[in-house]
Amino acid sequence: MRAPRSLRARVTLAALAAVALIGLLAAVVLIAEIQRQGRASVDRDLQQRAQQLSADPDGDGVPGGPGGRFRGGPEPLLAGSGTFVQVAYGDRTVERRGDVPSAPPLVPQDGGLKTIDIAGTQWRSLTLTGQAGLLRVQLLQSLASVQERVASTRSTVFWLDLAALALTGLAAWLFTTLALRPLGRLQAGAARVTGAQDLATPLPDEGPEEVHALASALNAMLGRLQSSTAAMDRALQSTRRFAADAGHELRTPLTGLRANLDALERNPDLPTDQRQALVRDTIAEQERILHLLEGLQALTRGDAADQFPREEVELDEVLDAAVYGARRRHPGVDYELDVRAEGAALEGWGGGLRLLADNLLDNAALHGGPHVRVTLGRGPGSLVLRVEDDGPGIVPSERERLLEPFARGVGASAPGTGLGLAIVAQQVALHGGELQLGEASLGGLAVEIRLPAPDQRPTEAVSVPSASSG
Amino acid sequence: MSAPPEPLVLVVDDEASVRHSLERALSLEGFAVGTAAGGREALAAIAQRPPAVIVLDVAMPDLDGVAVVRRLRADGIDVPVCILSARDEVEDRVAGLQAGADDYLVKPFALPELTARLHALLRRRGSDGAAPRVVGDVVVDARRHVATRNGRDLELTRREFEVLEAFARHPGQVLSRDQLLGHVWGYTPEVDTNVVDVFVGYVRRKLEAESEPRVVHTVRGVGWVLRP
16 A cells, blocks of 8 residues: 555554554453453452461361262352352262353363353363362353453453544644644745745745744755855846947948948059058057957956856966067057065966066056056055156046946047956956045056965065167 | 968867958968868868968867867877867867867968968977986976976977976076067067966966966066076
8 A cells, every 4th residue: 555645644544553463462462461360360259268278177188078068059149159169979960059051061070170162152161179189179250251251351441542543543644734733834934935026935834843944955055056046147147238338349440441441342443552551440440359358358248257266376477478568569658567475376277367467568558658656566465557658647436437338538548448446346346355546656556456366475585687679 | 392382270169250260361471271161061171281380279069179189189180270169158168179179260360360370380490319318406498399297298289398498498587478478489579478477377377286386477477588
């Protein structure tokens, strides 16, 4: 038989089975005990009477004198008492007294106690034997009263058991119903969670400890779902922003590109210098598109940068390579690199830090003058990177806004993508740092970045006379 | 047997437009050009007619560029490889260089940049067969093409080996990025120098894999120096 699926039915059935088993056991033990005690008391009576008989005054070997006390005629008091006595000599029954049943048995040959059946009633019998074994006296007592007590006990126990079963079933059913009610409420609460907006509502946390633990676990799960949904929302939003920004910003250079290509196609006989100029413009537009695309990709990647492997990055090395590259890209700009923090290592994303440095250096070259100063120093528990230019700078009220994508300085005419500082700000945030825009001692904009870093360890730095290069 | 008049370049890219424009442009620049649309096709083409140099896209659907380089190097085919990757495929690019590619370019690139690199890759320097050079605990054996530190084989790829060998040939002397580009890649200084930083980084990491002290030191604003 398959177990029922419902917990309530299972608990109830298990309780009923346990109570039924206990009731059965109790009944068996109780009845056996009553039978045992009844029989023992009958045996005691028989033995007592046998002792009275064994007084043998006339010495003929038969207790109670010649013919014994039984010769005294019928004893009306014995009628209906459920006891009688038989005396046998040899094969012949010589005397019967007492409450003799209609079909009395023969007196057995051997002595002792035994239980016999006379016309469907149980009797206990004690047989005494004379010396030759010829004379035998059998005392008998009916067990009917014992059997009646057993029967009445059996019926009492049966009804008691039945009542106990009914009560147990009811109690188990009610108790499980009550215990399961908080689970039902939990289930209803969980069923109501259909969308991200429901994740903020916690499920009812009540009921016994086990249900409470379940509710806590479910609520914790809802919390995790909520935060991962929020992360997904952010990713989706950054993708949407990428698509919208890219569409908007790419349209302009693509229009210029198409115009140049059309001009080239429609005027196959352009003078060489004009044709060259058009082609150069076209290449410049293509490069602008490329920079924009790279900036947007960098921002989008940065938005999902949690999965980037962190590694030990030597910021002074990154800056050295970045300055070298910037000097290449902007031959007219004089970059001055001053590193006051040797072995400037931090845990970070190498590619992102290079991106940060490249954008700062390009920005300074595009919006500043011919002189850019880069310093790397140490603060308490941090590395401090400062990039200063000698351009016009930015008025304080404008500074915050410039950290947003596609924000350009008022009246800015330089060919920036509007993404540089946004990328820098994003990388700073990714590395848990701080960014401040201020005024440079050179006169232009100063960007100061603090990145958390462990304090200096001894390194194998060699000092080589710094060569000036540019 | 006479050498072909034009060096054969094998262009491997799954994008037909890239294949076709590179085929046209490189032909105009004086190369013989073969093309393959995927990794397996490339391996078949190389087996059939070994090119002088390979331009290999990293992201391809059937067998990617990294796997192609790995297979070539495992088969002992030493033809120079320049891999192409998008800006955001940094991990693929790194894997390609670690697998033994000689150079990389980020898509999109300017044609002069690509031809300069191809010419440089074609100007292969043979090993000079000199005695092993010893700088501190670093030993560079050009004849056996093995570099060790403290007896530990550094397992350098060919490009990495050439970078370390360039340093070992000038111990204690500062080499600039341009000098390294010239020594190792055979480039003119116009090309992007970031590839030098990348390879010096790899060599350093392998030299310091067991937390040994640094031997390739940065000389700020100039380049690097090998000194024990």
